Amino acid sequence: MDLRVRNEVRGDWTVVAVSGELDADTVPVLSDHLEETPGDRVVVDLSGVPFMDTTGLSLMLDWHRRLDGTGGQFRMAALQPSVHKLFRLTELTEVMHIHESVASATA
Template identity: 85%
Template sequence: MELQVRSEVRGGWTVVSVSGELDADTVPVLSDRLEESTGNVVVDLSEVPFMDTTGLSLMLDWHRRLDGAGGEFRMASMQASVHKLFRLTELTEVMHIHETVESATTTT
């Protein structure tokens, strides 16, 4: 399945919307789009039914990268299967995960 990535700016946040499976074959597509992003970023995962550890590593890398640069990295609207991966690795305690894109872009 081909990964679709689009982005837009909403109130000071770059919202990156992802559609498709996020795995070793498709992570470079999202990585390239994130490289174009600056400041605060929200990744909308509502249309990602599957993510492997490669996708998980990319999310953690961007969390650390933006945190170190004074920005913020948030994820929103995870499907249950993707959220389970974050719970099993205990990253729900470390990363900013929101129920909706709206809450991710408005919560301080």
Template identity: 85%
Template sequence: MDLQVRSEVRGGWTVVAVSGELDADTVPVLSDLLEETPNRQVVVDLSGVPFMDTTGLSLMLDWHRRLDGAGGQFRMASLQTSVYKLFRLTELVEVMHIHESVEDATS
């Protein structure tokens, strides 16, 4: 399954909408888009991601560390149950900024 990504600016936040499976084959698509984003306040909308492997998890953790360490903010929103379970099993729910919706993440 191909990964589709698009971004838009909402109230000072870059919101990146992701659709498709996020795995070793597709992570570079999202990684490239994040690299091109000049904004240091980013929300990744994962509502369209039914599956994420540890490669996707690593990308999310890397961007969390990069932006939060540089005075920015990295948030994720609208995780499907299977993706949320991955963060819970790896005990990253307490570390990452996970929100119910994009609106919650940007407020």
């Protein structure tokens, strides 16, 4: 399955909408896209991601550390149940900013 990524600006936030499976084959696509994403307030909309493996998890954690560590903000929104379960099992729901919707993430 191909990974599709697009940006949308909502106020002070850049929303990165992702569609497709996020795994070792597709993580480089999202990684390159995030590198080119302007601003330091980013929400990754994962509503279109039915599957994520640990390489996707690692990318999300890296960007969380990168932006939050330099005064920016990194949030994730609209995780599907299987993806949210991965974050719960690794206890990253306690560390990362996960929101039910893009609207709540950008509020």
